[in-house]
Amino acid sequence: MLPMQKLIGRLVTSLAGADRLWEEKTAALRPGELACRPGCFGCCVGLFAIGLPEALALRHAVAELPARDRAAVLGRATRAAEQSAATFPGDAAAGFLDPERSDAAEGAWFLAARGTPCPVLELPSGRCAVYAARPTTCRTYGLALRTGGETLVSACELNFPAASAARVLATAIEAGNLTGVDQALVEVAAAAGLPAGVETTIAHALTGAAFAVLERGLR
Numbered sequence: 270m271l272p273m274q275k276l277i278g279r280l281v282t283s284l285a286g287a288d289r290l291w292e293e294k295t296a297a298l299r300p301g302e303l304a305c306r307p308g309c310f311g312c313c314v315g316l317f318a319i320g321l322p323e324a325l326a327l328r329h330a331v332a333e334l335p336a337r338d339r340a341a342v343l344g345r346a347t348r349a350a351e352q353s354a355a356t357f358p359g360d361a362a363a364g365f366l367d368p369e370r371s372d373a374a375e376g377a378w379f380l381a382a383r384g385t386p387c388p389v390l391e392l393p394s395g396r397c398a399v400y401a402a403r404p405t406t407c408r409t410y411g412l413a414l415r416t417g418g419e420t421l422v423s424a425c426e427l428n429f430p431a432a433s434a435a436r437v438l439a440t441a442i443e444a445g446n447l448t449g450v451d452q453a454l455v456e457v458a459a460a461a462g463l464p465a466g467v468e469t470t471i472a473h474a475l476t477g478a479a480f481a482v483l484e485r486g487l488r
């Protein structure tokens with residue numbers, strides 16, 4: 270079994286693959302197309318699903334924060350988990366999303382949590398407290414996500430202010446390339462003996478009881 274530090278290092282290296290996709294795409298953009306900048310945090314509000322490898326990388330980064338910052342993050346995570354408890358489609362105490370959750374349940378939860386800031390978002394600076402260990406979604410949001418000619422996730426509304434739909438699609442990240450990043454994360458986690466298919470949120474990764482149990486098995 271991999272020691273925890275080594276596992277986290279491999280997970281963060283795998284996550285960096287998403288940064289490379291972002292950098293390749295944004296390097297080819299035209300002036301004025303990209304509004305993303307430090308301090309803009311519109312995409313850091315609302316809860317969303319992350320995988321177990323991302324959850325462990327994030328938990329490790331939070332554990333390494335100075336005590337005061339860590340306490341503030343955990344307090345916000347607890348409040349975010351409490352606020353979404355009524356609609357959370359899964360086992361909130363463990364921190365796991367139900368892999369069999371329906372689209373309707375997912376939609377209701379997503380809607381209820383749409384105004385909840387990410388627990389590791391620091392305000393008013395708009396800084397991510399765990400930037401180097403942030404999940405894949407955070408590394409690619411802003412550009413659209415596509416599969417061939419079909420848009421799966423729209424670009425941030427602040428980007429591409431005067432571009433045509435065709436131009437936005439042409440600048441999108443191909444989902445198949447992101448699958449490679451996800452697969453790398455899954456392989457690293459599997460090598461460490463972690464279960465496959467676990468999904469959570471940033472708030473629940475930090476507050477769910479199951480994650481501490483999983484970590485103890487890795488040390």
Ligand code: SF4
Nearest residue numbers: 313387389390397407
């Ligand atoms: S992890 Fe960081 S980048 Fe991702 S939503 Fe939270 S604050 Fe934003």
